[in-house]
Structures are given as C-alpha cells and as structure tokens.
Amino acid sequence: MTDPRPIVRLRPKAEARAIRHGFPWVYADELVVDRRSKAIEPGTLAVLEDAERTPMATVTVNPNSKIICRVMSRDPDAVIDRAWLVAKLQRALDLRARLYPQPFYRLVHAEADGLPGVIIDRFGDVAVIQPNAAWANVMIDDLASALGEVTGVQTIIMNGSGRARTLEGLDEEMRVLTGGIDAPVEVAMNGATYLADVVGGQKTGLFYDQRPNHAFAAGLSKDARVLDVFSHVGGFGLAALAGGAASALAVDGSAPALALAEGGARAMGVSDRFSTRKGEAFATLEALAGEGAEFDVVICDPPAFAPAKPALQAGLRAYERIARMAAPLVAKGGYLVLCSCSHAADLSSFRGASTRGIGKAGRAAQLLHTGFAGADHPMLPQLAESGYLKALFFRLD
16 A cells, blocks of 8 residues: 655755654755645655655654654654554653652653654643644644543643744644633642743743752742842742742733732732832843842843844843843842753853853852753753753852
C-alpha cells in the first residue's frame, strides 16, 4: 500500500546526522523547497528523507515557517493520531505526578515532551493549551480530547496568542474548548497563593518555571524588605512573604496583574506586608533611587529582552542596565536576583551583562547560586532553546 503522506527531502549539504541524533527541527534552507512542497498545507504530516532518499522521520510541515519541519517521530512509519497523543500525554503526566503532589504544573513543554510547539499548563481541574505549531492547530480537538482522557480535567482553554504563533504564520485565537471558567484559579506554590487568570492573563496565566527560584529567594527573605520588579501576579514577592519577609513591594506595568497579586496577598493573609506600584520598570527603579529607597532583597524578572539572535546585543545592554539600576537599591550585604528568559542570551552572556551592570553601579558581588526552570520544564538536550531560563543570585557588598 502506498503511503499517502507527502515526502519532503533534505538538501544534499543539510546535516542529516543532527536529525538522526535527535535534533527536532529542519530549517527552510535545509529542505528541497519546490512548488510541490510549498503547496503543502501547514500542519500536514509527511515523511522526511535524506538527500539519498532514505526515509528518516515522520515530520509535520509548515511552508510558512522558518522551521519548515518539526520531527514528530524518528520512525518514518509512525501513525500520529489520537492514540499517539494519549501516549505522549500519559508519559508527560507520569513525570509530573512523580514530581508534584498537587496537579499544578507545566504538563507539556513542547519538544522536550515530544509534542513540538505545544505548551500545556495545568491548574488543577483546568488546563491551558498553547498550540504554537501548525500541526497542533489542525489537531486541536484530538489534543483536547486526549488531554481530558489522560488527566480528567474538565475545563480546557486554547490560548492561541503570542510571538511563537506569529512566526508560524498562525492567527491569534482564544477559545474555551471544554467546560468553562469565570474567575481566576487559586494556585498554592512554595507556601504562597497565586491567582492565575487563565483566560485574560499573560501566557497561560502563571509562570511555573520560576518555582524553584521563588523558593530560593524566599529562603533569603526572612525579615527582609523585598522589591519584586516585573512582578506579574506577585511571583517572587508573595513567595518572599511566605518565607517570612517583613515587607514586599511589587512593581509591574500591568494593573490587572497587580490586582491579581493583591488578591493573592489577601488569600494568604499578608496584605499588611504587601504593596504594589504600577509603572514602567526602568522609570520606577530610577524613581525609587531618587527617593532613597533601600531593600534587603531586590529581584528583577523581566520579559525576554533577547527573544531571538538579532536582538541579542540590545537585549544584553538591557540586562546590564537593569543590573546597574537595581544594584544601588540593595542594602549592604543584601541580595540581588537577576533573571533572563531569553534563550538567545546564553548563561555566560547573561552573567557577563549582569556582572558589568553591578560593577558599573559601584558594587562588588558574590554569585551565590544559579537557578534554572523547574523540572516540569525539562530540556531536550539537543535543543538549546528548550533551556531558556536563568536566575542569578548575588550578594552585594
């Protein structure tokens, strides 16, 4: 029986060995792109061959993306259907159930969990799917059905927004696939309570990746005055209060995010020690310095300043600037926590930019700890982009 799936082929000089060794992407300039391959509908499953026409893998094709093929399976004969999705989701769930006693975590971390371009965050009985690859858009109903079968969640939301979908040539789309929700979800983490707006909030509503870094910062924060810049829904600040901080000030440009942070503080019973300040981060750091403000722990967790290689140098300058402006606010012997979620800025480059900024502020520093994303955000070893988060913990003299 003839395989009905289209065949796509690597160029003669393309690195077939990388695919055989587990690299999950084929870039457009590595594939033979002709009129036939350009006509393939985005999200179509195909068989990838090397330049000698030897089948290598089952891939999904998107001619509108620079990542023209994503490897679904290294078996060229793999059947990618609902049962395949169930098996992948069960494998992902088995890991998270071992890691966390409560069902609040990132359930699927894209390529690292064998579901290319798919993010799924779980909030108890609610799950949010980000289908950031064309194939997941095509199979969204099967994906939601399989997710419900494996986890038992009743409410499943599709959050089709963000830069990743734009790069795939996909439209923005938000919809409830099953169930319904009309209020933020309470999430208990590191002794703190967070409110996640899974419908109207940023990304899926909460950043689980910082969980271990929240915990480390909380351990530094007993009896401390804490400043949490780019706080979102209170990530570091509320964790610090759970760790016994004397006070925490959350700074963010989003009024809705700060309102959720205040709601979390109320749920924890720590509103008397928690305050918020709406404003652009750099301007607020400058204003705080002008006011003579001083904190024992300062945390800066900005959005990605270098989301891709073309933005790397500008991003590193921004990370240096953040460090230079935040360091003067740290009391002598206090702690400065600097974070980057830019995969284009590797750890060495980010550490260098941060260290330069601290030095330009006239402060000397010890690097105490380097943190990464939690274990519910595993890395695919062959794909550096899957290990994007870095957190540097400094003690300043």
